[in-house]
Amino acid sequence: MADTKRMPLDGALEVLHRRRDDQVVVSTMTAILPWRGKDVTDRDLRCVGFMGGASTFGLGVALAKPEVPVWILDGDGSLAMQLGSLLTIANAAPRRFLHVVFHNGVYDTSGSQPVLAEGRMSFTGLAEGAGYARVARFDDVESFDAALDELLDVDGPVLVELMTEPLRRDYVRPTPAQERLPGPLAQDWPIVRDSLASA
Amino acid sequence: MVGQARRAEPIPAEALYEAVRAAGVTDVVAVPDTHVRSLIALMRERGEMRFIQTATEDEAITLAAGLVVGGRRPMVQIQHAGLFACVNHLRGVAIEGRFPLLFMIGLLNRDPEKAPRDNYDSMVRYTEPILDVFEVPYYLLDGPEDVGQIEVAMQQALERNGPAAVLIGDQTA
Numbered sequence: 001m002a003d004t005k006r007m008p009l010d011g012a013l014e015v016l017h018r019r020r021d022d023q024v025v026v027s028t029m030t031a032i033l034p035w036r037g038k039d040v041t042d043r044d045l046r047c048v049g050f051m052g053g054a055s056t057f058g059l060g061v062a063l064a065k066p067e068v069p070v071w072i073l074d075g076d077g078s079l080a081m082q083l084g085s086l087l088t089i090a091n092a093a094p095r096r097f098l099h100v101v102f103h104n105g106v107y108d109t110s111g112s113q114p115v116l117a118e119g120r121m122s123f124t125g126l127a128e129g130a131g132y133a134r135v136a137r138f139d140d141v142e143s144f145d146a147a148l149d150e151l152l153d154v155d156g157p158v159l160v161e162l163m164t165e166p167l168r169r170d171y172v173r174p175t176p177a178q179e180r181l182p183g184p185l186a187q188d189w190p191i192v193r194d195s196l197a198s199a
Numbered sequence: 200m201v202g203q204a205r206r207a208e209p210i211p212a213e214a215l216y217e218a219v220r221a222a223g224v225t226d227v228v229a230v231p232d233t234h235v236r237s238l239i240a241l242m243r244e245r246g247e248m249r250f251i252q253t254a255t256e257d258e259a260i261t262l263a264a265g266l267v268v269g270g271r272r273p274m275v276q277i278q279h280a281g282l283f284a285c286v287n288h289l290r291g292v293a294i295e296g297r298f299p300l301l302f303m304i305g306l307l308n309r310d311p312e313k314a315p316r317d318n319y320d321s322m323v324r325y326t327e328p329i330l331d332v333f334e335v336p337y338y339l340l341d342g343p344e345d346v347g348q349i350e351v352a353m354q355q356a357l358e359r360n361g362p363a364a365v366l367i368g369d370q371t372a
Binding site: 024045049050052053054056057058059060061062063064065082084085087088091092182183185186189192193196197 | 226228249251252253254255257258260261262263264265266267268269270271273287288291292295296297298
């Protein structure tokens with residue numbers, strides 16, 4: 001893993017953020033906080049507490065609203081928990097669907113434990129084998145930035161694997177809930193539904 | 200709700216189909232299930248409700264939730280073993296995410312002479328207790344006269360912003 005060239009997560013998110021318009025963006029795990037630091041719109045959805053579900057959640061939005069572009073900001077550990085979703089997405093063939101996988105090689109939010117088969121496995125290989133329309137892998141911000149417009153223009157589903165640096169934040173023990181409050185997704189989705197109602 | 204003691208009868212696919220349509224279902228998100236295969240065949244053949252197949256039950260729940268965000272009214276169609284496989288998504292998406300989601304769950308291999316909880320088959324026996332643990336309201340459909348419960352369950356899901364289920368007691372005809 002030490003030999004793998006990697007880009008900063010924030011640089012990769014900035015490339016995406018510069019092209020943010022009316023897309024529905026589904027983020028999960030490590031990408032949530034830095035993405036929300038860029039901007040929060042009425043089309044942002046956060047997936048927490050059911051690892052691996054972000055991409056098929058976004059697929060549902062895409063199938064309901066085929067003309068609205070959907071971006072998934074996924075993690076390597078998350079996607080590893082639901083690899084079958086690659087087949088489900090390829091089978092449904094959403095046209096305007098960008099599946100970004102931040103491949104940092106670790107479970108960043110749980111203490112930086114390594115992901116499986118790191119250094120030997122490839123999400124682009126898995127997605128291509130599953131039947132995605134297009135896949136691409138980048139390890140520096142500049143080449144990702146240069147290629148993204150064309151990737152956003154092709155008929156999807158498109159999977160982009162970004163080799164990113166782990167954040168290696170110190171693990172912060174969450175505070176136990178003292179009451180039953182709506183979680184991030186319960187807060188977000190009615191706002192996005194209303195935003196999409198006229199789309 | 201405790202399973203009824205009366206003998207379960209096969210429900211004709213046509214009757215189930217019409218009841219699902221009457222409940223306003225726009226999309227059926229499913230993992231293939233032999234118990235209701237005649238219903239799935241009818242849905243695929245007619246194409247009035249969009250039929251979307253997923254690899255796992257976890258995906259069926261998240262995909263259906265995404266459809267809700269896009270203004271659709273989906274139904275998740277799975278088997279009892281699939282329910283056991285997806286309980287974290289049932290909790291994390293349908294319950295904690297507060298999504299109105301109707302589940303149709305096939306009780307494959309259920310002894311039609313016995314209430315589900317009294318079956319020797321553990322997949323059948325544990326289905327209702329699992330739903331009880333997760334506080335999911337459910338209705339056992341043990342014959343054609345029960346199909347109206349599908350609309351009742353859908354309304355309940357919409358009113359509580361959470362999951363509700365119908366259980367298919369015998370293999371569909």
